[in-house]
Amino acid sequence: NSEKIAKDYQKRFVDNNIEFDIVNSKKGLINARATGFSKVRGNVIASIDADSILIPQWVQYMLDAFEKDNNTVGVTGKTVFRNKSISLKLLNLFNAAASRTKKTIPLKGNNCAIKNLNIDWYDGYNAMKETLESNGCILESHHDDFFLMHRLKKHRNIINEKEAKASLYMKDKGTNNLNFLRLLERWQNRKQNSKMIAHYFEKHHELVVD
Numbered sequence: 001n002s003e004k005i006a007k008d009y010q011k012r013f014v015d016n017n018i019e020f021d022i023v024n025s026k027k028g029l030i031n032a033r034a035t036g037f038s039k040v041r042g043n044v045i046a047s048i049d050a051d052s053i054l055i056p057q058w059v060q061y062m063l064d065a066f067e068k069d070n071n072t073v074g075v076t077g078k079t080v081f082r083n084k085s086i087s088l089k090l091l092n093l094f095n096a097a098a099s100r101t102k103k104t105i106p107l108k109g110n111n112c113a114i115k116n117l118n119i120d121w122y123d124g125y126n127a128m129k130e131t132l133e134s135n136g137c138i139l140e141s142h143h144d145d146f147f148l149m150h151r152l153k154k155h156r157n158i159i160n161e162k163e164a165k166a167s168l169y170m171k172d173k174g175t176n177n178l179n180f181l182r183l184l185e186r187w188q189n190r191k192q193n194s195k196m197i198a199h200y201f202e203k204h205h206e207l208v209v210d
Helices: 002-013 029-039 058-068 086-099 125-134 141-151 180-203
Strands: 044-048 074-081 111-115 158-168
Touching (some): 029 141, 044 058, 058 074, 058 111, 125 180
């Protein structure tokens, strides 16, 4: 289970001088990331999904991207899906079309890294979630990447590193199948929620990192 895997990685990779409570009383992806982010001592914080498979050079590509420009605060890599699905290919075409109209490069929680600015990254997230959900917005766990992106929007230095590839296997909850209408629904939900999060930040400038 997740707790056992986390403790195994703690023994192998985490500095013994760092107090790291694996069994956090607050469950869920957001709380897990918030806890991990708060313990980071290095200059860069990486974020991937549990099932992300990274290329061997992924870390080096990410670090090189930050070193090329000291003003860079975020780097997002290329995510490819291992599914051999026509539905997913069609969805990727929708995503590609949508991304070409955006003025900023979005962070992708399954494949990104941000500069450690020594702040409470998730400060204000729960308040935003409560406000938006009271207005009919259904925030899935992956929307924390939108939150982080908007916190950094004043810097505007988020870049896309296409060589830093991560592969994922996408499936509908509870099944190994992919339904195009369900994928389209998820895409539309993500697009609508991104607008609502952007609107929320327009009213809460205190969340934006200087």
